[in-house]
Amino acid sequence: MEKNLEPGRHLLYMEWYTGGDVGLFMKMNKILFSGQSEYQRVDVFENPELGRVFSLDGITMTTEVDEFMYHEMLVHVPMFIHPNPKRVLVIGGGDGGSTREVLKHPSVEEVILCEIDPMVIEAARKYLPTTSVEFDNPKLKIVNENGAEYIKQFKDYFDVIIVDSTDPTAGEGGHLFTEDFYKACRDALTENGVFSAETEDPFYDRAWVGIAYNRIKNAFPVAKVYMGFMTTYPSGMWSYTFASKGLDPLKDFNPEKLKNFEKKDTLKYYNEEIHVASFALPTFVKKLIGVEK
Amino acid sequence: MEKNLEPGRHLLYMEWYTGGDVGLFMKMNKILFSGQSEYQRVDVFENPELGRVFSLDGITMTTEVDEFMYHEMLVHVPMFIHPNPKRVLVIGGGDGGSTREVLKHPSVEEVILCEIDPMVIEAARKYLPTTSVEFDNPKLKIVNENGAEYIKQFKDYFDVIIVDSTDPTAGEGGHLFTEDFYKACRDALTENGVFSAETEDPFYDRAWVGIAYNRIKNAFPVAKVYMGFMTTYPSGMWSYTFASKGLDPLKDFNPEKLKNFEKKDTLKYYNEEIHVASFALPTFVKKLIGVEK
Amino acid sequence: MEKNLEPGRHLLYMEWYTGGDVGLFMKMNKILFSGQSEYQRVDVFENPELGRVFSLDGITMTTEVDEFMYHEMLVHVPMFIHPNPKRVLVIGGGDGGSTREVLKHPSVEEVILCEIDPMVIEAARKYLPTTSVEFDNPKLKIVNENGAEYIKQFKDYFDVIIVDSTDPTAGEGGHLFTEDFYKACRDALTENGVFSAETEDPFYDRAWVGIAYNRIKNAFPVAKVYMGFMTTYPSGMWSYTFASKGLDPLKDFNPEKLKNFEKKDTLKYYNEEIHVASFALPTFVKKLIGVEK
Amino acid sequence: MEKNLEPGRHLLYMEWYTGGDVGLFMKMNKILFSGQSEYQRVDVFENPELGRVFSLDGITMTTEVDEFMYHEMLVHVPMFIHPNPKRVLVIGGGDGGSTREVLKHPSVEEVILCEIDPMVIEAARKYLPTTSVEFDNPKLKIVNENGAEYIKQFKDYFDVIIVDSTDPTAGEGGHLFTEDFYKACRDALTENGVFSAETEDPFYDRAWVGIAYNRIKNAFPVAKVYMGFMTTYPSGMWSYTFASKGLDPLKDFNPEKLKNFEKKDTLKYYNEEIHVASFALPTFVKKLIGVEK
Structure with a gap:
């Protein structure tokens, strides 16, 4: 009792x-x-x-207590690879956590947050002040559109695209896991463009990591899975996939940029060592996604 | 899944x-x-x-689906024993179900609903329309007072008093289970006055049925436990105690009055046979409350 | 925590x-x-x-703590109506509680417990000593057969048949709810034979009470639903159906027989008033089974 | 349903x-x-x-499905740092998973598994065959002793000590988290001796990581926290502490040894990159344990 x-x-x-x-x-x-x-x-x-x-x-x-783990890893890994990100698109992510992290980068001039569901935006604005904190930032534009459709109108436009979707089997998440969608993202990126997507947990949802990674790899010249702890997501073991038209998430990583990052004190998870370490995958994950036999 | x-x-x-x-x-x-x-x-x-x-x-x-079982048994057993109930007090019962049943009796001229917590009244009014349906009935007066205090100002006033409390261990229910309170109820009743109280389940909460019944018996010349099904209350087996200054719940029960009851069609649980049968107690309950060794 | x-x-x-x-x-x-x-x-x-x-x-x-409610009501209502029960069949009831109650009646000479599942008998023998207490009584014969088949071999043989089944939708309970089965029970009874069956709860499982009652009514000259508290069964409100080739559960009830019952002290639920009161049904149950419009 | x-x-x-x-x-x-x-x-x-x-x-x-993550990280990180581990002590770890991993190293001659509770050993032997698989290996000796007492008799004896305890607040785990115990471990190690201990999750149990790490640091010349995914442990984010009398878990790591490891195919989590990456800590963990302000 x-x-x-x-x-x-x-x-x-x-x-x-x-x-x-x-x-x-x-x-x-x-x-x-x-x-x-x-x-x-x-x-x-x-x-x-x-x-x-x-x-x-x-x-x-x-x-509220652990969202920083997910949002920092999803956002800063690509943002610190692009030399000078100005235009950023976040697809999904209606709670605002990803755009909050994006807007910590001083080079950013325009962020579009494409969240399909207006109720998510309203609920976040009203009840999740710590993630929706930048909703009134003039650099941010919120659109309530289906991301898979919305992306098609952009060519060679964004420096960074971040896919902050729900699970492929939940709500409207499924259409953000197709190869066509990933290719549309690639086409919407500029030459130095970089991309990241949450690609599920490799333990309970094990099929999806491999499926998503391989579809992204088919769409982009460079694609690499990285991982981080995410304590309230299933298994606590979360995968993300970095992709780009050419930049490499390790060779093109410049720790100096992070050392001089003005908002460094606001980062609670991401740091230089974590950036690099997150690309080291447990053996069973390598096999799951097919990068090791 | x-x-x-x-x-x-x-x-x-x-x-x-x-x-x-x-x-x-x-x-x-x-x-x-x-x-x-x-x-x-x-x-x-x-x-x-x-x-x-x-x-x-x-x-x-x-x-919503089973409240009729409880409210009909708590209210109509005493209401059909009193020959002509005009003034009725309901203590507790902020959802309105008991007063709704009381107001089905055409002789009733005044009902006071004494619910300590205004939030209960507001929530009932807004979200429980099927029990709070009579809240605007001009015969009904709602007061937000502690029932154990409120009762003290009345002497020889009410024809029927109904104690529709929460559990003695929950919220503010405890003060509605004392012998002083039951005596104050007796004093507030007219000569033909009758009383009923919910007295918990005799299975999980077994101590309370006996305690409440014996306190009521000390306060009133007539006191008898009766029972009914109440499907979403603990054990589904609910006890009530009838008491009065003299009227007997079986000998003074007039089935004709119920047969001619204009609102009979609205009763889903209570009927002539149930009135009588509800005073037949399982042997273990008789022993629990001390009416059988 | x-x-x-x-x-x-x-x-x-x-x-x-x-x-x-x-x-x-x-x-x-x-x-x-x-x-x-x-x-x-x-x-x-x-x-x-x-x-x-x-x-x-x-x-x-x-x-262990509440099985007496169910077993006493299922067994003693028919057993006290039959003037001199000698041969009794219990179908289902592998925990032994029903046969324990049956064997309290001194007139009984032979009890067959027909439980389809040997694992139930074994588990009861080993882990439920308070219900399986009479498993070694020489008057008791345990058979592991499908009750719906087993009953067919008997004509004009049993004085009392008790159907102590699981739910119609659980395990093998379904075949003990058919009209053919009830007719086979009737044929297996002697002229004065009486019958009882558990017929589910009228709240969550509401369809089954009416279905079972009406099938039994089609099979037997006399059929009446009665009810009792059963605290750990769904809703706590349990229905049973009494049936017979002619004896009436109220008119042919002789309270004297119960007063003189040698094992009366072992009864914790069932008593004279409860026997009669259990046939008083709440109005919604009467409507559910069709005895009132 | x-x-x-x-x-x-x-x-x-x-x-x-x-x-x-x-x-x-x-x-x-x-x-x-x-x-x-x-x-x-x-x-x-x-x-x-x-x-x-x-x-x-x-x-x-x-x-059964995820124990490899924990056991591989707890065991192989210290085992691959010691140049030639012969004598190994596992304290706790009664399921056998840690000793199974230890015995994959061909240099090992003697392993003592000190599990306080014989019921754990018996249950593991009977019901957890995949972890207890080496219980009959002649190199293994199982003792049922309190590890905090048992360790005191050894001086300069073990090459590797692995503390595979339960939580400090559960069962008998608490005495394996004291500074005295860690010092006794240090004294029981040979000159090149290495040590690892599970040191809880830094999210729900956040106090313990810092407490354990700092006590270990007080007892050993070298102490470093490392982390790994552990999907069914609280938060999925598990910390371990490596300690030694001088060997460094990164500088003294020789990937060649792992490349030539005969049982490499049996490792499902641990690999060269993971060894190194596991010492990269999220910023909030660094602050929690006091290695960063």
């Missing part, structure tokens, strides 16, 4: 991982928002350990 | 019964309200099976 | 009720048996509140 | 992480063992996704 019942300790959020036999549970201290949009179920609640938790269709997208 | 995730099937409400080792869980389809008042935690959500569910401090108070 | 983790408080048994959106959870203190038979999944565990819990396919069959 | 109930999907194992507001749940397909030893509660069950799961006091120790 909960001897001293604290608010909300009788309300449980359960995220069933792929297969449905394992998952994470969180107590819901306070429920801030719970709605059904045209695309998906949207929930925001508070957990004593994790702060505000944002979920789509029962899948955790963001928790 | 939930193959086709329906809205809210990943959110679980868990009610730990006394002791904390058994309880009921409900999926939360939609969360309508979730707040913390001065007195308690208040939640209202939708469950596909049970409709709207209203809970205080993680204890289920009302579900 | 469970401050002082007690054994097994991290293991949860969850029984999803019909529909899957509501259910009971129990902590598993100690797991005594967990097996898969030819017919069903069989689990026996200990719960601090409920003692030993026995479940088939995730549906609670018996808990 | 689980439309097609598969065995055991109604039984849930819940691991409450530190604080008790977040945790992992796993369905229990089949329960193989559930016992209470002198020291702790021991459970072994099967999960469709994770294979056999072994837990102590409700804390997951090993799952």
Whole structure:
């Protein structure tokens, strides 16, 4: 028995991982928002350990306490490879965490955040102030469009494209995992353009890392999987794929740029060693994606 | 895995019964309200099976689909014993279900609903229309007072008093289970006055039925436990105690009055046979409350 | 957090009720048996509140602490109507609780317990001593047969038949809910024969009470639904159907026989008033089964 | 509802992480063992996704599917730094996974597995064949002693000591996190001796990483934290601490030795790049343990 019942300790959020036999549970201290949009179920609640938790269709997208791990790794790995990123497109990422990280780079002049679901933007603006903090930045433009369609109008335009999607099986995430979409991203990039995408966990969702990586590799001259801890995502072991029209995520990495990065103090996860180390993959992941037999 | 995730099937409400080792869980389809008042935690959500569910401090108070069982048994047993009930007091019962049943009796001229917590009244008005349906009835007066204090100002005034409290261990329910309170209820009743109180379940909360019954028996000349099914309360087996200054719940029961009851069609649980049968107690309950050795 | 983790408080048994959106959870203190038979999944565990819990396919069959409610109501209602029951058949009921109650009647000479699944008998013998206590009684014969087939060989033989089945949708319970089966039961009974069957709960499983009652009514001259509390079954509100070739469960009830019952002290639920009261049905149940419009 | 109930999907194992507001749940397909030893509660069950799961006091120790991540990182990082490890002590680690990895090194002549709880050894031998596979290897000696006491008798004896403990707050894990214990380990090592210990997750259990690291640093001339994914441990982000009397885990790492490692094909996680990368720490971990302000 909960001897001293604290608010909300009788309300449980359960995220069933792929297969449905394992998952994470969180107590819901306070429920801030719970709605059904045209695309998906949207929930925001508070957990004593994790702060505000944002979920789509029962899948955790963001928790206030650990979102930095994911957003820093997704964003700064490509952003520090491009020599001078000015125009950046973030597809998905309606909580605002990725655009917040992008806007730490002083060279950036224009960021487009293409989030399909207006309810996500509204909920983030109202209930997730730590990720949506830059929503009123004049450099940022928010559009509510299907990213896979929206990208097609751009050719040779963006310096960096970041795909911050939901799972391929959740909500509207699936169309952001096709080879056609990756090719459209490539075409929308400038010559020095770089790209990153979240490519799922290689443990519970093991098929998707390989599928996504190989599709990206077919679309781009350079493609490499990198990894980072992400404590409230399934397995805690998250994969990302870096791609580019030519720049290499290790050879073209300049630690000096990061050392002089004005906002360095705001980075809680990403650093010089982590940039390099994140491309070292456990043997089973190498086999899973086919870079080792 | 939930193959086709329906809205809210990943959110679980868990009610730990006394002791904390058994309880009921409900999926939360939609969360309508979730707040913390001065007195308690208040939640209202939708469950596909049970409709709207209203809970205080993680204890289920009302579900749209089965509240009639509880409210009909708590209210009509005393109301049909009193020959001509005009003035009725309901203590607790902020969802409005008990006053709705009281107001079905055409003799009633004045009903006071004494609910300590204004947040309960507001939440009921807004989210529980089927129980709060009579909140604007001119015969009804709602006061937000502590029932155990409020009752003291009345002497020889009410024809019927109904105690529709939360559990003695939850929220502010405890002060509605003292012998002083029951005596104050007796004093507030007219000569023909009758009384009923919910007195918990005799399975998980077994101590309380006997305690409450014996305190009521000390305060009133007539006191008898009766029971009814209440499907979403712990054990599904609910006890009530009838008391009066003289009227007997069986000898003074007039089935004719019920046969001619204009609102009879609105009763889904209570009927002539049930009135009588509800005073037949399982042997272990008789022993628990001390009416059989 | 469970401050002082007690054994097994991290293991949860969850029984999803019909529909899957509501259910009971129990902590598993100690797991005594967990097996898969030819017919069903069989689990026996200990719960601090409920003692030993026995479940088939995730549906609670018996808990040590409340099984008396169910077994007494299922067995003694028909047994006290028959003037002199000698031969009794229990179909299902492999935990032994029903045959234990049957064997309290001194007139009984022969009891057949027809439980399809030998694993249930073995598990009960080993882990449920309080229900299987009479398994070695020389008057008892245990057969592992499909009850729906086994019954066909008997004509005009049994004084009492008791159907103590699992749910129609669980394990092998379905074939014990057909009209052909009920007719075979009728044919296997002697002229004064009486019959009872568990017929599910009228709240979550609402269709089955009416279906079972009406099929039994088609097979027998006399058929009446009665009810009792059953705290760990879905909704806590359990229905049984009494049937006979002519005897009436109320008119032919002789309270004297019960007053003189030698084993009366062992009855914890059933008594004279309860026998009569259990045939009083809530209005919604009368409508559900069609005895009231 | 689980439309097609598969065995055991109604039984849930819940691991409450530190604080008790977040945790992992796993369905229990089949329960193989559930016992209470002198020291702790021991459970072994099967999960469709994770294979056999072994837990102590409700804390997951090993799952068949991901234990390689933990055991390879705990064992091979120190084993590949020592130039010629002959005598190895594993403290804790009763499932056998660490000793299995140790025995892959051909130089090893003697391994002592000091597991305090005989029930863990027995359960592992019987139900965890993939980790306990080397229990009958003649080079291995299993002793059931308190590691913190047992270590005191050795001076200048072991080449490698591996602390494979449970959590400091679970079972008997606490005494393996004291500075005295770490000093006793140092004294039991030979001149070239190396050491590793699991030092918890820096997210939920954040205090312990810093405490353990700083105590180890006080006891040893060289001490460095390294990290790896461990998918079913809290947060999926696991820390280990390497220590030695002088050898450095990076400067003294010889990738050639690993390239020529005969059992290389059996390694599923650990490889040359991972060895180096595992010492790159996220910024917040550096701050947590005090190596960066």
